[in-house]
Amino acid sequence: MRFRTAGLIVGLLLFIVFSMMIYFVSSITELVESESKDLLNSGESVRIAQQIRWQLLAHNRNAFLFHLQKSPEYREAKGNQQIAIRKLVEDIEDYVSGDEEKALFEKVESNVDAYIKKRNEIENQSISPTEKYLLASQFLDDAMVKVDQLISINKKQMRELAKEIDQQNRRVRNLVSVLSAIGLIVGLGLFYFLSRYLLGPVSKLSRMVQSYRKGEFLEHVDINGFSEFKNLGNAFNSMALELEARRKDQLGFISSVAHDLRNPLNSISMAADVIADDSDEGEKGLAEIISRQTRRLDGLVGDLLDTTRIEAGRMVLKKRRSNIVECVADSVELYRSASSKHQIHFAKPDEPVYCEFDESRLSQVFNNLISNAIKYSPDGGNIEIRVLNESHDFVKITFADNGIGIGAAELESVFRPFNRSKNSKDAIPGIGLGLSSSRKLVEAHRGTLTVNSQIGKGSVFEVTLPFSYRIELNQFEAKGSSQSSFL
Incomplete structure (x- = not known):
């Protein structure tokens, strides 16, 4: 059988297997995604409802403390909490689904509004802080009951959705196991071909590239397999040799320049010493500066020569x-x-x-x-x-x-x-x-x-x-x- 024919048959088998896998898995996955979204919505609804509950309690407490102590701090706190409560009620509406939950949400919204309205009504009444607290608490309790009912409904939904998602996941695992076994049997037929004609050359090329990244340009790799891989390997080998030759040229140039700098530096140093011996104090100072800087340059040139020797391995x-x-x-x-x-x-x-x-x-x-x-x-x-x-x-x-x-x-x-x-x-x-x-x-x-x-x-x-x-x-x-x- 020709390679092209075998490739077409194997490719067709793989296409059928993976098409079936993709179809069944995508169908179940779509269902799981929908249920997961509902689960997240229920969880977010529970979280917001719990925040509404906490904000209501905190608002009633701060209102009581304000009437008791007349502190601006408590006035500001209860005002901020009232704004937060209304914002949370608006937010939770986005996560409400189903007729029962919508009806309960409307009651939550109505009772929360009633509590806030009552709180605002008794704000300036001439009664004691305790009486105000008791009056508002009646409306607060009604709102809290509805919020707790909303939390209970969402938690029940979360348990049911989690159970359904778990069942769908088991179905997906079983289906994937069966299809994977079929795919494995088909894939084993390709293993020998891939390892010999594809993976082997690719692995060698990868090692060659890593060697290039580290600066090891002399490594030569023989690539077997398809002609495309052979040509690519030969191109890399040529590039590595060219880069190594260029590096040697650069080192040779730097070494040559460093050697050429040594002679004029020595002449400058000797001239500075002569000037220092035959000059007055002012000129001696300048000569010493020249001599010192010349020695420094000579040291730098020496370091440069050492570096080229190190790179050349000498x-x-x-x-x-x-x-x-x-x-x-x-x-x-x-x-x-x-x-x-x-x-x-x-x-x-x-x-x-x-x-x-x-x-x-x-x-x-x-x-x-x-x-x-x-x-x-x-x-x-x-x-x-x-x-x-x-x-x-x-x-x-x-x-x-x-x-x-x-x-x-x-x-x-x-x-x-x-x-x-x-x-x-x-x-x-x-x-x-x-x-x-x-x-x-x-x-x-x-x-x-x-x-x-x-x-x-x-x-x-x-x-x-x-x-x-x-x-x-x-x-x-x-x-x-x-x-x-x-x-």
Whole structure:
């Protein structure tokens, strides 16, 4: 049998089965929806009637207290409650159905009006507050009786409707069970075909797309099945290779520019030193400023070169046993006075936390995260940095700010090289390598770097680093061993 013929037969069987299912289920569902609507109306009628009951009692009480104490507060309260009672009576009319309920509603409306009218009539009569209360209570009791009867009728309707809906639901479940069994038998015939020629290629393409979102462009996937899937897989493979080549070109360009900047910076630094040696005090001050800023630029160029090496996988890590708390504290102190608009708060455990790490590289990570927290909080605010030693397996360092935040769709892509949040790339300068290189450095230490963020509420970056071992300060050997590894 040809594939097209088999597909038509199976499709026809599925169409018949599901058409029957849709017809019967929709018929019963329509009935259930109608009964559910009636049930909701009855429930809403009960709720409003109970509110009318409460408002009537409160109105009579406040009227009595007003006549007793002459307080404007009680006058205002009973006036508001009278308005609320009339509004509730108007609202409950929308949920009244059936001749019996309509007749009872008319009596409720009439008795409520009679009570309010009586209350208004005796307002200025020269009788005691107690006598006024007793006179009004006679009309109030009549209204309350009718309201209670209305509540009773609606509760009875709710019980009957709930019972009917339960019966309809059982019918639907039984019908769906039978039709589902038939559909399952028919569907099993498609399983092998779908898994081999559709689900398999789609799953591979999905993994490929996820790999692309994470910036892993070198993964190559062979797609089998229909030619459309093969062509799509080949297109993705070509795109991944092209993106990886473009990334290498970008890194090479940045590295080349950074190297080219080094020579003029060195010349400027040497010239500044010569001027400082052969000049008067005023010129020496200017020369020192030039020299200091040149060293700062040279440091930035060095960081840029380090970043390109990290992205290219050519960075050497020199690990040693050290207190991670001190490393974080050094970065905090470096940026504590960087901005007058930001307050940096640092929380740390009382005892040292020892890990095996490259101090200079993790300092680069911590500096980048603190710098980002300041940079992406342009209006200022608090930056909270915590070292959490709550696990026997790892230490956690969090960097929280209340800045502009990152959209949920971009939480993973911000770690891709040359990728920046759409929310900030036009307003805040950068090239999009800081977070990418930071994650690579943390992962080289067998740790993780993640982020949680919301637009307008700030971000929380979390670094976790495993313990290779843990020792107390008085047992720590000052010299420690060194270890190097390549990214």
